[in-house]
Amino acid sequence: MDTIEIEPSGAACGATIRGIDLRGDLSAETVAEVRAAWLEHRVVAFPDQDLTDDDLERFTRYFGPFGDDPFIESIDGHPHVIALHRRADETASIFAESFHADWSFQEFPPDGTCLYGMVIPPDGGDTLFADQHSAYVSMPAELRTRIDDLVALHSAKVAYAPDGIYGEADDDSDRTTRIVVDESANAIQHHPLVRDHPETGRRGVYSCAGYICGIEGMSTDDARTLLVELYRWQTADEVVYRHRWEPGMLVMWDNRAVLHRATGGYDGFERLLHRTTIGHRQIAAV
Ligand SMILES: [Fe+2]
Numbered sequence: 023m024d025t026i027e028i029e030p031s032g033a034a035c036g037a038t039i040r041g042i043d044l045r046g047d048l049s050a051e052t053v054a055e056v057r058a059a060w061l062e063h064r065v066v067a068f069p070d071q072d073l074t075d076d077d078l079e080r081f082t083r084y085f086g087p088f089g090d091d092p093f094i095e096s097i098d099g100h101p102h103v104i105a106l107h108r109r110a111d112e113t114a115s116i117f118a119e120s121f122h123a124d125w126s127f128q129e130f131p132p133d134g135t136c137l138y139g140m141v142i143p144p145d146g147g148d149t150l151f152a153d154q155h156s157a158y159v160s161m162p163a164e165l166r167t168r169i170d171d172l173v174a175l176h177s178a179k180v181a182y183a184p185d186g187i188y189g190e191a192d193d194d195s196d197r198t199t200r201i202v203v204d205e206s207a208n209a210i211q212h213h214p215l216v217r218d219h220p221e222t223g224r225r226g227v228y229s230c231a232g233y234i235c236g237i238e239g240m241s242t243d244d245a246r247t248l249l250v251e252l253y254r255w256q257t258a259d260e261v262v263y264r265h266r267w268e269p270g271m272l273v274m275w276d277n278r279a280v281l282h283r284a285t286g287g288y289d290g291f292e293r294l295l296h297r298t299t300i301g302h303r304q305i306a307a308v
Contacts, residue, residue: 026052028059028066033263035153035280037063044071044081044272053084060085060134061222064279065151065263068272073138075100075296081272082136082298089125089132089299093182093207095200097296106137106295107198108288114197116286121152121257124277126229127176127211130302135282136274139267141294146287149265149273151280154226156261158216169227169252172215175236176229182207212238219278230256230281256281267295274300 027040039059042052060066073081079102082088088102097103106117125131137149158166181187182203189203215237218225231249236242255261265273275282277299 026055026059028063030063031065031263034156034261035064035151036067036263036265037065038067038069040069042068044068044073045077047080048084057085060274060276064153064155065265065273065275067265068274069268069270071138071270071272073270073272075103078103078136078138078272078296078298082300085274085300086133086303087301089301090128091299092125092128093178093188093202093204095202102298104297105199106293106297108293109196109198110290110292112196112198114192114195116284117197117199117201118284119286120232121150121230121253121281121283122232123229123281124299125178126213126233127178127207127209129211131213132277132299133302134274134277134300136272136298136300138296139269139271139273140296141292142267142269142271143288143291143293146285146291147267147293148285148287149267149282150285151263151265151275151282152257153261153263153280154228154256155219155224155279157256157258158226160258160260161255165251165255166216169248170216172240173212173238174215174229174234175238176211176213176233177209177235178207178233179235180232210235222279224279226279227252227256228278 025041029038031037091104094104097105124135179186183189184203188201213228217228231253234249237245
């Protein structure tokens with residue numbers, strides 16, 4: 023059996039896991055250890071891997087069903103794998119450069135996301151993770167009281183509606199990542215703004231301004247003001263872990279516990295990662 027080493031990042035979330043080869047089948051014990059580390063650290067990185075798309079898919083399935091990925095075309099032959107790709111000479115804006123929780127506008131958003139670095143630029147392209155348990159704890163009690171029982175309205179329209187960021191306005195760009203906008207992005211989904219994590223019980227804010235487009239029972243202006251105030255706490259330096267990529271590194275994060283965003287700074291270099299989502303898994307009541 024593999025002997026797993028877990029090294030915390032020292033930031034609000036994040037850890038590196040070594041001593042495990044993800045190309046083969048994993049024992050139930052190893053999967054349980056990785057799952058525990060994932061829940062504890064919210065973001066876990068596995069450096070020095072050498073994975074095929076089949077390996078990435080098999081690893082993903084240890085942690086739940088595949089998620090449903092709208093708006094981005096999957097790669098040929100792997101309907102659950104999408105490619106995040108930017109060419110060296112690409113001029114399109116950086117994809118997903120604002121904080122978000124993946125697909126929070128879905129009825130059952132993904133529990134997690136796996137991202138495997140294949141071509142990684144020498145500098146830039148870090149991913150930022152903002153720990154929402156730490157953010158919630160760091161807020162003034164008065165603000166926590168104000169948000170505790172609110173219900174947020176989520177939608178993909180700002181990004182993926184035909185008039186969204188990746189819609190008509192993006193048509194002239196030479197973006198390589200295959201984004202497909204459509205009217206379904208205008209649908210609204212309701213989720214509690216603050217929730218206890220279904221597996222760890224830790225309280226945190228779920229998603230943020232961007233996919234959250236309103237608050238139940240609140241005017242648009244009041245909701246926007248609150249979401250902006252909240253966003254400052256949600257993304258404060260103290261709760262952010264900056265992840266540096268290496269080729270052959272797999273990262274898995276808990277979409278229920280962290281926000282994340284891409285960064286640029288690598289113009290002139292190619293960057294390619296393959297991604298799967300871990301779908302929502304009903305947790306049996308105990
Ligand atoms: Fe994302």
